[in-house]
Amino acid sequence: MSEKGTASISGQPSTFADYLILNASRFADRPAFRHKDHGIWKTWNWAQALEEIRAYSMGLKKLGLKPGDKVAIVGQNRPRLYWTFCAAQAIGAVPVPVYADSVAEEMSFVLQHAEVTAAVCQNQEQVDKIDSIRSELKTLKYVFYDEPRGLRDYEMKNLHAISDVQEMGRKVFAEKGDDAWRKGFEKLGGDDVAVMLYTSGTTGRPKGVMLSYDNLIKSAENANKFDNLNEHDEIIAYLPLAWVGDHVFSYAQSYVGGYCVCCPESPETADHDRLEIAPTYFFAPPRVFETMLTNINVRMQDASNMKQKMFSYFMDHARKVGEPMLNGDDVGFMDKLKYKLGEFLVYAPLKNRMGMSNMKVGYTAGEAIGPEIFSFYRSLGLNLKQLYGQTEASVYISAQPDGQIRADTVGTPSPDVEIKIAKNGEVLYRSPGVFVGYFKNDKATKETKTKEGWVHTGDAGFIDGEGHLRIIDRAKDVGKLKDGSLFAPKYIENKLKFFSNIKEVVAFGDGRDQCCVFLNIDLTSVGNWAERNNVSYASYQELTQHPDVIKMMGDHVAEVNKDLASEEMMSGSQIARFLVLHKELDPDDGEMTRTMKVRRPFISERYGDLIEALYDGSKEKFIETEVVFEDGRKGAISATVSIMDAEMFEPTHALKEAAE
Amino acid sequence: MNAHDPHLGTKFDDGIAPGETLLNVDNISLSFGGVKAITDISFDVLKGEIRAIIGPNGAGKTSMLNVINGFYHPQEGTITFRGEQRRKMKPYQAATSGISRTFQNVALFAGMSTLDNIMAGRTLKMNKNFFWQMWRHGPALKEEIEHRKVVEEVIEFLEIEHIRKEPVGTLPYGLQKRVELGRALAAEPDLLLLDEPMAGMNLEEKEDMSRFIIEVNQQYGTTIALIEHDMGVVMDLADRVIVLDYGKKIGDGLPEDVQANQDVIDAYLGVSH
Numbered sequence: 001m002s003e004k005g006t007a008s009i010s011g012q013p014s015t016f017a018d019y020l021i022l023n024a025s026r027f028a029d030r031p032a033f034r035h036k037d038h039g040i041w042k043t044w045n046w047a048q049a050l051e052e053i054r055a056y057s058m059g060l061k062k063l064g065l066k067p068g069d070k071v072a073i074v075g076q077n078r079p080r081l082y083w084t085f086c087a088a089q090a091i092g093a094v095p096v097p098v099y100a101d102s103v104a105e106e107m108s109f110v111l112q113h114a115e116v117t118a119a120v121c122q123n124q125e126q127v128d129k130i131d132s133i134r135s136e137l138k139t140l141k142y143v144f145y146d147e148p149r150g151l152r153d154y155e156m157k158n159l160h161a162i163s164d165v166q167e168m169g170r171k172v173f174a175e176k177g178d179d180a181w182r183k184g185f186e187k188l189g190g191d192d193v194a195v196m197l198y199t200s201g202t203t204g205r206p207k208g209v210m211l212s213y214d215n216l217i218k219s220a221e222n223a224n225k226f227d228n229l230n231e232h233d234e235i236i237a238y239l240p241l242a243w244v245g246d247h248v249f250s251y252a253q254s255y256v257g258g259y260c261v262c263c264p265e266s267p268e269t270a271d272h273d274r275l276e277i278a279p280t281y282f283f284a285p286p287r288v289f290e291t292m293l294t295n296i297n298v299r300m301q302d303a304s305n306m307k308q309k310m311f312s313y314f315m316d317h318a319r320k321v322g323e324p325m326l327n328g329d330d331v332g333f334m335d336k337l338k339y340k341l342g343e344f345l346v347y348a349p350l351k352n353r354m355g356m357s358n359m360k361v362g363y364t365a366g367e368a369i370g371p372e373i374f375s376f377y378r379s380l381g382l383n384l385k386q387l388y389g390q391t392e393a394s395v396y397i398s399a400q401p402d403g404q405i406r407a408d409t410v411g412t413p414s415p416d417v418e419i420k421i422a423k424n425g426e427v428l429y430r431s432p433g434v435f436v437g438y439f440k441n442d443k444a445t446k447e448t449k450t451k452e453g454w455v456h457t458g459d460a461g462f463i464d465g466e467g468h469l470r471i472i473d474r475a476k477d478v479g480k481l482k483d484g485s486l487f488a489p490k491y492i493e494n495k496l497k498f499f500s501n502i503k504e505v506v507a508f509g510d511g512r513d514q515c516c517v518f519l520n521i522d523l524t525s526v527g528n529w530a531e532r533n534n535v536s537y538a539s540y541q542e543l544t545q546h547p548d549v550i551k552m553m554g555d556h557v558a559e560v561n562k563d564l565a566s567e568e569m570m571s572g573s574q575i576a577r578f579l580v581l582h583k584e585l586d587p588d589d590g591e592m593t594r595t596m597k598v599r600r601p602f603i604s605e606r607y608g609d610l611i612e613a614l615y616d617g618s619k620e621k622f623i624e625t626e627v628v629f630e631d632g633r634k635g636a637i638s639a640t641v642s643i644m645d646a647e648m649f650e651p652t653h654a655l656k657e658a659a660e
Numbered sequence: 661m662n663a664h665d666p667h668l669g670t671k672f673d674d675g676i677a678p679g680e681t682l683l684n685v686d687n688i689s690l691s692f693g694g695v696k697a698i699t700d701i702s703f704d705v706l707k708g709e710i711r712a713i714i715g716p717n718g719a720g721k722t723s724m725l726n727v728i729n730g731f732y733h734p735q736e737g738t739i740t741f742r743g744e745q746r747r748k749m750k751p752y753q754a755a756t757s758g759i760s761r762t763f764q765n766v767a768l769f770a771g772m773s774t775l776d777n778i779m780a781g782r783t784l785k786m787n788k789n790f791f792w793q794m795w796r797h798g799p800a801l802k803e804e805i806e807h808r809k810v811v812e813e814v815i816e817f818l819e820i821e822h823i824r825k826e827p828v829g830t831l832p833y834g835l836q837k838r839v840e841l842g843r844a845l846a847a848e849p850d851l852l853l854l855d856e857p858m859a860g861m862n863l864e865e866k867e868d869m870s871r872f873i874i875e876v877n878q879q880y881g882t883t884i885a886l887i888e889h890d891m892g893v894v895m896d897l898a899d900r901v902i903v904l905d906y907g908k909k910i911g912d913g914l915p916e917d918v919q920a921n922q923d924v925i926d927a928y929l930g931v932s933h
Binding site for chain 1 (some may be wrong): 813821825
């Protein structure tokens with residue numbers, strides 16, 4: 001590593017462009033970005049990154065982009081799109097990443113609301129999308145693209161390839177140097193808006209969260225210190241750019257800490273690319289961990305007898321001693337030895353398969369993770385932790401410190417974060433990461449952020465005896481059944497989702513006699529089960545209504561009920577009836593958000609008939625649903641959905657206590 | 661209709677400008693014993709166009725492609741490709757001269773990976789002989805790296821990065837078809853023959869395949885002759901259409917003209933012959 005003199009910026013860096021220049025001198029030869037292209041990993045070190053981003057930024061300036069302009073970023077994880085953040089920020093513009101898989105009309109709202117002047121697109125698909133809504137985007141002047149394929153014949157006004165913009169910038173740099181460019185961001189302070197992230201909007205229209213440089217940089221500094229991340233770390237960037245998590249992990253923390261961000265070849269190859277990179281820091285929503293575990297289990301079921309036995313023998317051992325060992329407890333010599341053997345035979349190959357051989361720390365957040373899934377990874381010796389965060393907090397609200405890990409909490413407050421619980425059970429926090437405000441929406445800002453800087457999370461929770469925060473549900477979703485017993489839909493849904501055969505659940509019950517649920521089967525898992533048991537089916541829809549599948553779901557529901565019966569607070573909200581939905585809940589149909597959260601009100605409206613059928617005692621119900629295909633066309637699917645009664649249990653809470 | 665930008669001509673300058681005749685088929689007749697598969701058919705394929713061959717089952721479409729790429733030898737008539745007239749030709753000669761094709765039934769090496777299958781499309785372009793290949797290091801390796809670059813471009817073009825190392829036998833049908841197109845493209849053909857590229861595909865796969873065909877045509881300037889049964893696809897993709905029925909040509913022209921041609925309608929809907 002070369003130490004080329006002192007940093008060429010004065011004082012503490014306050015913007016990401018400052019950090020870029022700092023990194024280009026302190027970590028000049030360390031990798032900054034990697035991208036797999038044509039089957040080969042291409043690497044840029046920080047010095048090269050500076051050259052590329054500076055050229056890009058100066059090119060944008062030359063074209064006429066001004067301070068305060070909003071620049072939309074539409075696409076998947078590509079180095080050039082990450083460069084756009086810094087390139088735009090360096091001239092005082094504000095990047096606005098949007099979800100690349102949104103359909104045109106969704107995107108139109110965000111781009112209009114943000115008043116974007118320029119849109120940076122990954123490829124032809126995104127350029128077409130922008131073009132189709134261009135008449136609505138009054139402020140849009142420029143469109144840029146990364147991948148030229150298919151775009152050479154386009155005759156759009158002000159359409160430029162990023163590489164051409166960089167060429168322009170390089171020319172300016174060769175002629176005049178970069179003094180003027182540097183002056184542009186020296187004027188920027190920590191309070192200036194660095195980025196605008198639109199929340200996915202579980203309810204209503206998305207809101208533009210404005211985060212300042214201070215918000216992001218302070219949060220990133222704290223997070224890097226908390227998990228000891230530095231320039232030797234590598235992460236793989238595969239989550240949507242528009243999501244605050246990706247923005248902080250793959251952009252803010254990388255610039256502040258100097259670590260390398262690797263972009264996969266395509267979303268489909270991300271799993272394989274992770275295996276090649278073996279990131280040291282890994283973030284994934286529970287769904288990703290679930291899918292990985294499901295895939296492992298599916299593959300193990302097809303493995304040879306010998307391998308299956310070895311797997312189950314050593315996994316049993318890991319379950320017994322793996323977690324205590326990770327938490328630093330003493331487990332005895334023989335157990336340790338056996339674990340070492342298991343590491344050699346099973347755990348290490350398994351970790352390698354998942355691309356986690358070098359993982360220093362991993363996080364899961366966004367939703368509750370199943371205790372079994374969580375401990376599976378931890379028992380392998382992976383330092384997987386949970387955190388609780390929000391866009392409005394620049395991610396971090398609370399996180400689990402090393403050695404204090406439990407599946408049912410989200411940890412202690414993150415550094416510099418204060419947490420308090422309101423009277424109605426809602427969690428409030430205050431931190432340096434607290435957002436500036438919602439763009440053009442003072443009303444919502446005032447509702448969310450108090451004068452003293454406390455932010456309402458909208459989640460109900462409490463702090464347990466050990467100082468760990470526990471989240472029960474969305475505050476507004478927690479309700480009561482008619483008989484007065486507590487009804488926390490998310491709590492029930494999560495319990496069901498922990499079965500690998502169940503992908504998604506929607507629970508109903510607030511203000512009603514009893515609790516009922518919709519289920520979505522997990523096609524990978526149930527499909528594999530069907531194959532092994534000679535259950536034939538022609539479509540997803542047919543599989544969902546297969547009597548054996550419904551019986552399987554009934555068993556899962558019964559198990560959850562048994563579980564609920566043993567909990568004092570929850571025994572009243574056992575599931576009375578359930579049905580298996582004939583289609584997967586899908587963001588394209590508006591049933592879920594782009595971050596895969598169920599949109600309850602929308603579903604209540606769309607499937608109103610089915611909900612009524614759950615409560616009126618009918619045995620089956622015909623339903624026709626409109627679906628939106630990936631290309632935006634619409635169609636309809638119809639099915640007769642059977643509705644089942646679930647097995648329920650007497651509350652066992654008192655009994656259990658007596659037995660203990 | 662496809663725009664034909666003259667700047668997009670093929671990489672090889674063979675002296676034929678886009679819009680000029682690339683392939684000329686003159687009075688071809690082919691029979692197997694007493695069965696007349698093709699009777700006196702003539703048509704031309706212009707450089708840079710997408711030419712569709714349609715017709716009911718057994719009309720002689722695949723036989724026509726087999727004649728063009730030298731697999732069948734017609735009893736009568738001549739074929740002129742890039743100005744060279746020929747009657748008899750071995751398939752590999754056709755392949756070296758710049759004609760590649762895909763098959764109606766996927767004909768891949770099922771046990772080999774996607775990458776190896778597409779690499780196979782480069783075989784004819786490899787110059788180092790067997791002994792160099794055995795030695796591997798040095799010129800043969802250097803050559804292989806060059807070929808691999810082309811193959812990786814094809815892989816990126818067809819968006820099949822995620823199955824690069826998968827054995828093709830395990831892939832779904834739609835992807836196998838795409839790999840087959842990849843192998844044909846790897847040979848950097850002047851003329852690409854596609855035998856029912858969309859047979860057995862679902863709507864989404866068809867849309868993808870159509871997009872790839874248009875892009876091959878526009879980006880590489882490759883001339884394409886394709887057989888297809890999906891009329892929607894043919895009418896959208898093709899610049900000109902030939903209609904065969906019982907081994908005879910019954911229509912030739914722009915898609916909309918062919919669509920309105922009474923003989924064609926009869927052939928498809930069926931009238932007593």
